[in-house]
Amino acid sequence: MGHIVLVTGGARSGKSTRAEARVSALPGERVYIATARPDDAEMRERIARHAARRGAGWVTVEEPLDLVGALARSDGRGPRLVDCLTLWLANLMFAGRDWEPEAAALVAALARQQGPVVLVSNEVGMGIVPENALARAFRDAQGWLNQRVAEAADEVEFVVSGLPLKVK
Amino acid sequence: MGHIVLVTGGARSGKSTRAEARVSALPGERVYIATARPDDAEMRERIARHAARRGAGWVTVEEPLDLVGALARSDGRGPRLVDCLTLWLANLMFAGRDWEPEAAALVAALARQQGPVVLVSNEVGMGIVPENALARAFRDAQGWLNQRVAEAADEVEFVVSGLPLKVK
Amino acid sequence: MGHIVLVTGGARSGKSTRAEARVSALPGERVYIATARPDDAEMRERIARHAARRGAGWVTVEEPLDLVGALARSDGRGPRLVDCLTLWLANLMFAGRDWEPEAAALVAALARQQGPVVLVSNEVGMGIVPENALARAFRDAQGWLNQRVAEAADEVEFVVSGLPLKVK
Numbered sequence: 001m002g003h004i005v006l007v008t009g010g011a012r013s014g015k016s017t018r019a020e021a022r023v024s025a026l027p028g029e030r031v032y033i034a035t036a037r038p039d040d041a042e043m044r045e046r047i048a049r050h051a052a053r054r055g056a057g058w059v060t061v062e063e064p065l066d067l068v069g070a071l072a073r074s075d076g077r078g079p080r081l082v083d084c085l086t087l088w089l090a091n092l093m094f095a096g097r098d099w100e101p102e103a104a105a106l107v108a109a110l111a112r113q114q115g116p117v118v119l120v121s122n123e124v125g126m127g128i129v130p131e132n133a134l135a136r137a138f139r140d141a142q143g144w145l146n147q148r149v150a151e152a153a154d155e156v157e158f159v160v161s162g163l164p165l166k167v168k
Numbered sequence: 169m170g171h172i173v174l175v176t177g178g179a180r181s182g183k184s185t186r187a188e189a190r191v192s193a194l195p196g197e198r199v200y201i202a203t204a205r206p207d208d209a210e211m212r213e214r215i216a217r218h219a220a221r222r223g224a225g226w227v228t229v230e231e232p233l234d235l236v237g238a239l240a241r242s243d244g245r246g247p248r249l250v251d252c253l254t255l256w257l258a259n260l261m262f263a264g265r266d267w268e269p270e271a272a273a274l275v276a277a278l279a280r281q282q283g284p285v286v287l288v289s290n291e292v293g294m295g296i297v298p299e300n301a302l303a304r305a306f307r308d309a310q311g312w313l314n315q316r317v318a319e320a321a322d323e324v325e326f327v328v329s330g331l332p333l334k335v336k
Numbered sequence: 337m338g339h340i341v342l343v344t345g346g347a348r349s350g351k352s353t354r355a356e357a358r359v360s361a362l363p364g365e366r367v368y369i370a371t372a373r374p375d376d377a378e379m380r381e382r383i384a385r386h387a388a389r390r391g392a393g394w395v396t397v398e399e400p401l402d403l404v405g406a407l408a409r410s411d412g413r414g415p416r417l418v419d420c421l422t423l424w425l426a427n428l429m430f431a432g433r434d435w436e437p438e439a440a441a442l443v444a445a446l447a448r449q450q451g452p453v454v455l456v457s458n459e460v461g462m463g464i465v466p467e468n469a470l471a472r473a474f475r476d477a478q479g480w481l482n483q484r485v486a487e488a489a490d491e492v493e494f495v496v497s498g499l500p501l502k503v504k
Binding site: 289313 | 347378462463471496498
Binding site: 009042121135138160162163 | 340367459460463464472475478482
């Protein structure tokens, strides 16, 4: 059974760097499963910066929606990094897909992995209640998803100022 | 003296579930002190979902404002769950009440409890400074209340992705 | 080499009080380096409240921009409290200064200190993504700064409801 790690934290908390370090410590070809859509300039710049930091020794797979499929296709190649669940969830909601069965399918898929997976997610519920109903719905969905993935994970780390706090 | 536990965390972090588990582990009739006002559809749906999750073996008391009274009246019946301080504080402010003496009275009341109490609260100060002055005032009040209740508590847990981190 | 401590947390989490306690436990004249600009009523009131809490035995230095200089000038006098990096960063950005070299210079300066320094900063990235591009840029800069200062620090504490969680 593949070892599953969830790395969560705020925006720019250093969670991707931490997750990369976890994956880099494992043997085998590393697979980076990017859920970002390179739609806008901000996101393109961020993707390029992350790729430069990872360097060689990584294969990149872009998969904004079919994360379960990307995990199935990459299993056995080497350790996988999913960066990140927050963009995946936003992509599902933006595409008008029902996120709940998709999230349940992801959790079920994690239990089937033979190789290790490190998943990055965001903490988005520690600010003031958003005035916008869509933002509240997203915040609720993200919190639910993090709980379910954390339950399925063997390890959970909460990153603060670049430093991991072990929560599981 | 009643054992006091504060369970804090972000929105949808699993803090209510965690607090319920803490109360369920204690002997006696469980009292759920709900501070929510079932005013709108979102809130009604959430209250119904929480009630279904708790199941039988719980008595529900609805008290949006007089939390000190609700604690006094329920003391000795069994372990109490206060869910949550954030809605209570919002209700006080919305009712135009001066929250500071009420918060001080709550902290004083906690020291008088004979039976155990588990209180749920939210972390709301880890986002960008709100543009809205009322939201800033609420954020300040919530932070102050959490500090005072944490000081009065025997245990404090910070819930991240459904998992408790012991902070006291 | 001066011992460097970063105390981070949300708004009104009790991080300043915690940082003051850390500095107060050290021998020597305490220097409070305030980065706040007493421009508006809210901020003036907060500064006065913090000063009253600290009491005697503190020298206050107001330095909204030249934090590196303030640290150099105060080194050797006694333990220093920098409150806080978030206002300093906001001041730099508001003044149209390029924050990245200034942040790098601060990190380099921390390595040169002979006496101890406790720095307060905020976690601002655990809410919903701000709609405002400037707020997003600030959030990113703050996250980056916290990571770099945490890397340079000997100790890092994350304060939740007034209680410190040791992260380094």
